[in-house]
Amino acid sequence: MQIFTRNNNRWASKPISADEVERWRAEAASGDIYPVVSHAAYLINMASPKPDVWQKSVDAFIDELERAEMLGLLGVVVHPGSHMGEGEAYGIERIAAALDLCHQRTEGFKTLTLLETTAGTGNHLGYRFEQLAAIRELCAQPERVAVCFDTCHVLAAGYELRTDEGYAATMSAFEQSLGLDLLKCFHLNDSKFDLGSRKDRHAHIGEGFLGLEGFRRLVNDPRFEQMPMLLETPKSKDMHEDVENLSRLHSLIED
Numbered sequence: 001m002q003i004f005t006r007n008n009n010r011w012a013s014k015p016i017s018a019d020e021v022e023r024w025r026a027e028a029a030s031g032d033i034y035p036v037v038s039h040a041a042y043l044i045n046m047a048s049p050k051p052d053v054w055q056k057s058v059d060a061f062i063d064e065l066e067r068a069e070m071l072g073l074l075g076v077v078v079h080p081g082s083h084m085g086e087g088e089a090y091g092i093e094r095i096a097a098a099l100d101l102c103h104q105r106t107e108g109f110k111t112l113t114l115l116e117t118t119a120g121t122g123n124h125l126g127y128r129f130e131q132l133a134a135i136r137e138l139c140a141q142p143e144r145v146a147v148c149f150d151t152c153h154v155l156a157a158g159y160e161l162r163t164d165e166g167y168a169a170t171m172s173a174f175e176q177s178l179g180l181d182l183l184k185c186f187h188l189n190d191s192k193f194d195l196g197s198r199k200d201r202h203a204h205i206g207e208g209f210l211g212l213e214g215f216r217r218l219v220n221d222p223r224f225e226q227m228p229m230l231l232e233t234p235k236s237k238d239m240h241e242d243v244e245n246l247s248r249l250h251s252l253i254e255d
C-alpha cells in the first residue's frame with residue numbers, strides 16, 4: 001500500500017500524534033497489508049536552483065522521513081526533482097547534496113529514500129536509470145537510497161515494455177545501472193501517451209499505450225513475485241476503479 005502521511009500540496013504539516021502512531025502500528029501488526037510506503041509531497045524539489053525552495057524541500061523531506069520511520073514504513077517515494085534549466089549535472093549534484101542533509105538529520109533510520117523513475121517532463125530528472133544511479137552514487141549514505149519503478153513513467157521516458165525484446169532490454173538496462181536489489185516497489189499505471197512522449201498521464205490498466213501486453217510480462221516475471229506493486233490509476237471516491245484494475249492485473253497472471 002502507498003499512503004500520504006501529510007498534505008501532499010502544502011509545505012507545512014501537522015505533527016502525527018502519539019495516539020495516531022499507536023493506532024497505526026496496532027493495525028499494521030494485525031493486518032496483512034505489508035509493506036507500506038508513503039509518497040512525498042509534490043512541492044518538494046531537491047534539484048531546485050532557488051535556495052529557499054531547496055531548503056524547504058530538504059526540511060519537508062526530513063519531515064517525510066520522520067513520519068515514515070515513526071509509522072514503520074518501508075520507504076518514502078519521491079521524485080528526484082527538476083533542475084529548472086540549470087542542467088542535468090547540476091540537478092543531480094543538488095539532489096545528492098539535499099539527500100545528504102536529510103540522511104544526516106535522520107541518522108540510523110530504517111525507512112528508505114525511494115527515488116521514483118520519472119517520465120522526464122520539462123527539466124525533471126530521473127527519466128534515465130543512469131541518473132538515479134548517479135544521484136545514489138554521489139550520496140554519502142547510498143545505502144539509504146533505493147528505487148520505485150513507475151511503468152507509465154518508464155514507457156513515457158522511452159523504455160519499451162510491450163515486447164519480449166523490449167521488456168528484456170529495459171530490465172537489463174535497469175539491472176546494469178542500478179541492480180535489481182535496489183528495486184523496492186512498482187507503480188503499475190498505464191499511460192495516456194506513447195513511448196518516449198515524456199508526458200506523465202496515468203491511464204487505467206489495459207486502456208493506455210502499455211495495454212494489457214505491457215503488464216503481462218511484469219506480473220509473470222519470477223524475479224518480481226514478492227515485489228510490492230501499487231496502483232496510481234485514476235479513481236473516484238468509492239475506488240471501484242481500483243477493483244477493476246486489480247482484477248485485470250490478476251487475469252494476466254499465468255500459472
Ligand code: MN
Binds near residue numbers: 079
Ligand atoms: Mn510519484
Ligand code: MN
Binds near residue numbers: 116150187232
Ligand atoms: Mn508513480
Ligand code: ZN
Binds near residue numbers: 150153200202
Ligand atoms: Zn505519474
